[in-house]
Amino acid sequence: MSTPYHHGSLRDALVDAATQVVTETGSESLSLRALARRAGVSSGAPYRHFTDRDAVLCAVATNGFRRFDAALANTDEQSATLPPVERVEQLGVAYVRFAAEEPNLFRLMFGPLAPRVGVDAELDEVRRRAGAHLPRALTRAQAAGFGTDSSLEELVELAWALVHGVAALHLDGLAGSSDVAGAEQLARRVTGQLGRLMRSDK
């Protein structure tokens, strides 16, 4: 009676705990049994709410993309008064900053064991939303006459490869400094080059 037979909100508790574990120690070390123990529940209980371990990781990744989307949207709002090319740069910096601040989450979201497209509709949706910011900002910039030497598609490719590349470089420990500030400075320099390229097309 001290603890009721039914947990009440086991699913949420599991997702929260899983998010914490992934954030702190990476998705590799996530164990459903440990999650169940932490929630004070038997080792079979999680399987009432998730088909398997990957489904839990999928839920964590979905949370991650939600936060990612929010971070980018917030940055875009903050920079509403800036020139369009500068807004692109800001967005790129925010992209890298998120990766640097939440490396384990970012790796889960984009890494190899990331839940593949088409498995989870909600994940697909939030991922799509998060991925729309950069193309939108680039469209605005082109509409203002910047970066028109290339097609929008090429520009998106270039910008995405750049920012994702800086994030990956940092996450893989190949960048000079390994702290968040270093990643941000690197992002600023690289996106600055992109901005320079776009402005020269005016």
Next chain:
Amino acid sequence: MSTPYHHGSLRDALVDAATQVVTETGSESLSLRALARRAGVSSGAPYRHFTDRDAVLCAVATNGFRRFDAALANTDEQSATLPPVERVEQLGVAYVRFAAEEPNLFRLMFGPLAPRVGVDAELDEVRRRAGAHLPRALTRAQAAGFGTDSSLEELVELAWALVHGVAALHLDGLAGSSDVAGAEQLARRVTGQLGRLMRSDK
């Protein structure tokens, strides 16, 4: 007597088998027990040659960097007669091509569970060698007067972020097409932009 008590070259056999497994199905699915079975040996035998599972992955990654270095060196040789900026582009394409052709190996080499720097001297050495190609090509280009608007360090950062980014984009399934040819074309377009930037600095 059909099979001798001592394998004779177990270490090599394990590394070869491990390389194959990682290449085909990714490093996550590598099991020392399965490796031992494949080599016709008991499950404890591998521990005579490797301290733990990570040490095996380390050996596989070392092999990977050797092949990576060879691929880049070969590309650099092939393009010896080309203009320096074009050689940079070729190198970038080769970088991406390797990642696209050996995604699982590439992920092990650069990914999160990649054996960290300082653990294995041989790995550090071969990784350093492989990483020297791009800076060298960029140095040559700058010596010829290209891309001199930026410092060498900045140029290296930019180029590395670009090619590593394209590779990561492709590996993470974010690029348009997911086959090797698509990755190569994407790499060509992106490195082309880099070349354009450098040539404009002449």
Next chain:
DNA sequence: CGTTCAATGTAAGCGCCGCTTACACGAGTA
């Protein structure tokens, strides 16, 4: 040539894991 010994194999076992199956509980409903 015989001994010795370090390297390299085996066998067995520990605690962990993901996942499944059969059963127990209990809140909402007819």
Next chain:
DNA sequence: TACTCGTGTAAGCGGCGCTTACATTGAACG
């Protein structure tokens, strides 16, 4: 009140990384 269905438990399967104690060997050495 009785039933049912969602959600929990208990127990177990096979696989894993890794360790310990013991077996076998080839090669070095007196």
